[in-house]
Amino acid sequence: MDTYMTFTAYGDNAGEALEKAEKEIHTLESEWSVTDENSEIYAVNHSNGNVVTLSEDTAGVVSFALEMAKETDGALEPTIYPVLTAWGFTTDENRIPGNEEIQSLLSRVGYEKVELNGQKIHLPEGMELDLGAVGKGYAGDLTAEIVKESGVTSALLNIGGNVQTVGSRPDGNDWRLAIRSPYGDGEVGVLEVSDCAVVTSGNYERYFTGEDGKRYGHIIDPKTGYPVDNGLASVTIVTEEGKMGDALSTSMFVKGLEGAQEYWKSHEGFDMILMTEDGEIYLTEGIENNFTLTDSFSNMEK
Template identity: 40%
Template sequence: MKRTPHKFSGRTALICVLVILVACTAFFSNRNQQMREANVSDVALGTLVNVRLYSQIPQGALNSAANAALGRARELEDIFSVYSEDSEITYVNQNAAAGPVHVSDDFYAVLERSLYFAQLTDGAFDPTLGRLIQLWGIGTENARVPSESEISPFVGKKNYEHVILDEEEHTVYFENSDFSLDLGGIVKGYAADEIKKLLMEEYDIASGLINLGGNIMTIGSRPDGQPWTLGIADPKNPQDSSQTVASMAVTDKTFVTSGDYQRYFEDENGNRYHHILDGSTGYPADTHLSSVTIIGNTSMDADALSTACFVLGEEKGMELLESLDGFDGVFIGSDGHLSATEGVSGQLQMTETQSETQAEIQTETQEE
């Protein structure tokens, strides 16, 4: 199957969650001098994919593991790229309204979970906004502000309720032809989970980092046995890794960030439009947030939740996360304030600059 790369701007490849690593010499203590590293990168799924692995296995085997990880990302791009005429999602979008379409295990798994989060969030995460996303074209050469008449047919439709899955037959069916799928809001998370699974189960990798743009997945701990330290980028200066807003020590966790600075364009009047669309309005979500970072164990779920919480806004997003087990969030407002769910508020380390401007981390919890 021919692979067509996603169209993306340089901003897409910006890492929303920045990995803060100590000097490499600290990794290789006397007790693990045989520790080896493989570090590979490629463009897939619309972003820069970087895989960094550490192991005592032979270097050739370690390199093979890293390359297999990239191969898995490319395989998923062939399935989920809406920019490829030969992808599985393109075939489904073109044929599922005419009758049930048999799909691969990967496609079924991602779509099934997408529909779950669409129902859970009342459409704040919506995998059926494909035509609206195409209309705006944000992140492509064709980005523009559509007219009200163009947008109105897609507003508030909840077309995810018209996607019918048959688990036994492994098929997808659209009850009408008024929409198309775009799974870009969840597939990078699925890829991170799948790559980690591949590396651990088939190559016995116990230490590493998987980075797909704003999706970071850690494997175990650092080579020296210490937790990884992951930083949350400053939305006002995301390219400067020294200006992270806060950091947190984690082991076997995922950090997923959605932000208004990742993909956007400006019109002739200087108005900026970001890529996170709100299906209830047809426009980029306007909830006074610059970014939402989700911390959890499953990157696919964290990916969907980061988008949903950005669309819901801080208050409702907090409520959603506090109602779920295993997920926490950090919200950065457009005015620069930072809030965190109770589960991580005590673990965040504020940077010096952030501490000077904010006396404390705001936390919100549900009333009992």
């Protein structure tokens, strides 16, 4: 999944649990990779419009991604891959595509054109699926499940910055999770939580700087085909399930400050930390008392 993962588990069956968790990640990677020629997603993306039968896990993650695309009014767009490629984010050979090129690629994008019936999928020719925005969160849920099945009640699974907590710390206290600063090095604050997923999206890890001096990040606004540039620096979602956290972190980043706030008001079951490029930080009610700014950020407007 092109990232680093760190799994920590406590208790009697911790070793066994971690081995199984690692195995699960490798299995999911081999099913969901966009670049591995043997993966299911690769098969779908090269199906020339033919129906492909998916495994249960892959059908599950695709179905969830399509559902969330609809729920977020297309802010989450699992078929954005052709546009992502044009910007060079899939090859690290970054470039700024012309407007005509972007418009023409956008005609190959649109989650509503994907047909999924049970485990059978039909993707129109020319379109491509990419689970980059939900796969790690979904993998976190499946891995947490495996760890729990081994009898572990306290674990911390860090899947490339998507943190999945199982239970609380072995001493019964909340986990203390550092939230990285989108403004440079260091941590903005510490979030104290248990039994939940904490997932962050931003433009500060994967981006390139154009000849115009502008920063272009890897999250694309599907309405324009351009990297998101709406004044948000990062979005952290706190919720029960990793898949929901991952889907929402990306889509709330696309929606921007006001759009994300509106979405939160009309949807239950998650909290968020929004940070703007101007150095403002917004917390939703549910986590107001669980977040402490670190000393160097203590003058941030909260």
